[in-house]
Amino acid sequence: MSWFQPKTEKPKIPPAKAIWAICPKCKSHFTKEVWKKNDSICPKCNYHGRLSARERISRIADKGSFTEIFSEISYSDHLNFHDATGDYKSKVEATIAKLGEKESVVVGTCEIGGHKAVLGVMDFSFMGGSLGTGAGERIARACELAVKENRPLVIFSASGGARMHEGILSLMQMTKTSAAIGRLKDAGLAYISVLTDPTTGGVSASYAMLGDINITEPRALIGFAGRRVIENTIKQKLPADFQSAEYLEKHGFVDKIVERKDMKAFIAKMFNFWGF
Amino acid sequence: MAKKTVKKTVAKKAPAKAKELTAWDKVKIARDAKRPHVKDFIAGVCSDFEELHGDRIVNDDKAMVAGFGTIEGFSCLILGHNKGATIEENMESNFGMVTPDGYRKAMRLAKLAERFGNPIVTFVDTPGAYPGREAEERGQAEAIAKSLEFFSGLKTPIVVVVTGEGGSGGALAIAVGDRILMMENAVYSVISPEGCAGILWRDGARAPEAAEALKITAPELLKLGAIDEIIPEPKAGAHKNPAAAIKAVKKAVVKALKELTSIETDDLVEGRYNKIRSYGNFY
Numbered sequence: 001m002s003w004f005q006p007k008t009e010k011p012k013i014p015p016a017k018a019i020w021a022i023c024p025k026c027k028s029h030f031t032k033e034v035w036k037k038n039d040s041i042c043p044k045c046n047y048h049g050r051l052s053a054r055e056r057i058s059r060i061a062d063k064g065s066f067t068e069i070f071s072e073i074s075y076s077d078h079l080n081f082h083d084a085t086g087d088y089k090s091k092v093e094a095t096i097a098k099l100g101e102k103e104s105v106v107v108g109t110c111e112i113g114g115h116k117a118v119l120g121v122m123d124f125s126f127m128g129g130s131l132g133t134g135a136g137e138r139i140a141r142a143c144e145l146a147v148k149e150n151r152p153l154v155i156f157s158a159s160g161g162a163r164m165h166e167g168i169l170s171l172m173q174m175t176k177t178s179a180a181i182g183r184l185k186d187a188g189l190a191y192i193s194v195l196t197d198p199t200t201g202g203v204s205a206s207y208a209m210l211g212d213i214n215i216t217e218p219r220a221l222i223g224f225a226g227r228r229v230i231e232n233t234i235k236q237k238l239p240a241d242f243q244s245a246e247y248l249e250k251h252g253f254v255d256k257i258v259e260r261k262d263m264k265a266f267i268a269k270m271f272n273f274w275g276f
Numbered sequence: 277m278a279k280k281t282v283k284k285t286v287a288k289k290a291p292a293k294a295k296e297l298t299a300w301d302k303v304k305i306a307r308d309a310k311r312p313h314v315k316d317f318i319a320g321v322c323s324d325f326e327e328l329h330g331d332r333i334v335n336d337d338k339a340m341v342a343g344f345g346t347i348e349g350f351s352c353l354i355l356g357h358n359k360g361a362t363i364e365e366n367m368e369s370n371f372g373m374v375t376p377d378g379y380r381k382a383m384r385l386a387k388l389a390e391r392f393g394n395p396i397v398t399f400v401d402t403p404g405a406y407p408g409r410e411a412e413e414r415g416q417a418e419a420i421a422k423s424l425e426f427f428s429g430l431k432t433p434i435v436v437v438v439t440g441e442g443g444s445g446g447a448l449a450i451a452v453g454d455r456i457l458m459m460e461n462a463v464y465s466v467i468s469p470e471g472c473a474g475i476l477w478r479d480g481a482r483a484p485e486a487a488e489a490l491k492i493t494a495p496e497l498l499k500l501g502a503i504d505e506i507i508p509e510p511k512a513g514a515h516k517n518p519a520a521a522i523k524a525v526k527k528a529v530v531k532a533l534k535e536l537t538s539i540e541t542d543d544l545v546e547g548r549y550n551k552i553r554s555y556g557n558f559y
Contacts, residue, residue: 076558078500079491083476133556140553162444164467164476167490168502171444171466172555175452178421179428179552186429202466204417205405205445210425224417224445225407233407243412251413 023047025219039260048217048260050197053106053123056156060264061110061119069109070141074102075134081165088165092127101126103134104159107142112154113268115276118146120155129159131203132166136173139207143180152190152276154267157208161201174206181210190274192267195222195254213255213270216245300484302493303469305461306440310515312522314341314356314399317439320522321529322347325354331380334414338369339406340378342385347397348530350537353389355382355450356399373406376419379449383426395433395533398450403468405446420449427452428552431545433536435529438462438503454548455532458494459525460509465492502555
């Protein structure tokens with residue numbers, strides 16, 4: 001007699017967004033499980049999706065070799081910045097509480113395929129991977145430590161650019177990081193820059209484009225100015241693949257597009273060629 | 277008597293303070309078309325300027341002026357953003373928005389200056405780097421990045437003068453130096469107030485609020501340590517009395533050149549690195 005009994009319990013259906021993942025590039029739908037199993041890479045178009053800094057580190061550093069450094073360095077609200085949606089301090093504190101990271105880049109020493117290195121990895125989920133004074137300081141110190149310990153440097157970038165909430169001093173981090181990279185090269189050390197999706201604005205216009213080699217992942221967005229800004233300026237539609245990894249390789253600004261599964265071996269191979 | 281005079285001066289100064297210019301007022305002054313342009317500054321600080329052209333790769337970007345000239349006995353390389361003074365010039369030079377070709381021209385000639393021991397003086401006045409298809413294809417990001425790395429380590433003195441709009445990375449690419457001077461009504465910012473308002477206020481029209489929040493005026497930037505010195509402007513601004521404004525700029529540039537050329541090259545470059553390293557030194 002159960003068919004006329006009132007339903008006391010609704011079956012628990014998880015919300016759609018908990019199940020489905022949509023590839024931001026080709027808009028194909030997959031279950032989150034498929035997406036995750038494929039290492040956050042679109043099974044259809046091979047777009048290499050974003051990873052957190054920790055996920056990236058676990059794929060690049062030899063197991064157990066990563067030691068984080070300068071983790072005490074965090075943001076600075078020297079402008080006491082407020083905008084229409086609230087104040088910078090609360091926003092960034094909320095991000096810190098959510099992610100457990102204190103800045104948009106995590107740096108440390110590690111081994112990559114047995115090669116001692118200094119590794120920096122940006123996290124796009126921390127304020128859009130923006131370059132604030134804390135992030136700039138971490139990168140500059142990473143460069144200086146690499147020189148001191150005679151290690152090559154690898155930085156994975158993922159950023160929308162400078163962090164405007166920190167005003168002019170965030171712009172100055174572009175100079176600070178670039179100057180420190182210059183010194184590292186003068187010391188005879190190598191710097192491999194990996195531009196992941198997305199790397200734009202002030203980060204692409206500083207350390208991310210300064211690699212002895214610049215490499216990237218399939219279909220990553222890399223550029224200086226935003227597509228809409230350019231379209232408004234030139235009053236023309238831009239090609240669909242504009243500012244893609246493939247487009248940059250064609251125009252000569254990245255050395256190679258490397259698949260995620262091959263990334264670690266590729267970096268180690270380069271270090272081998274160069275004798276690090 | 278003396279006491280009375282003091283009182284009078286104070287009383288006179290008080291109302292002037294109340295009318296202090298807002299950040300947005302300064303943005304408007306900094307962008308004023310009647311403000312002296314790079315070519316006016318060059319003509320005013322040296323009489324024998326020879327402009328040189330081309331990046332030796334593909335183009336000569338008119339938005340970047342480069343050439344050699346003598347400033348009070350110092351043979352200098354002069355670099356500057358060129359907004360242009362007429363509509364034709366504005367069009368030709370993209371209103372001072374430099375392409376990668378312009379930054380590469382600047383670096384090519386700066387390398388010469390280093391080889392021949394010429395100090396460098398730069399005049400900064402741009403809304404930002406040119407946002408265009410070809411600019412991206414020819415590596416706008418790489419050209420700016422390379423400039424920052426290059427000028428940071430260049431073995432010759434560099435004096436920077438922010439004369440109008442210091443627009444983000446496009447300005448910064450020729451604003452790395454040993455002395456950063458800034459005219460009283462110039463502005464210098466990580467993003468245009470309109471751009472910032474569009475993103476954080478979701479309304480470009482709220483640019484005046486963004487300008488205030490970003491702290492982009494000379495006194496604020498001096499406090500933050502982003503610049504070294506403010507060059508006073510004639511009353512009501514440089515556009516009201518260009519000759520006096522240019523004279524003040526020349527005086528400040530010559531003073532900086534005298535100081536910097538007396539420093540040993542190694543100490544100079546080390547000092548520049550330490551200065552750059554201290555930007556946002558909170559940790």
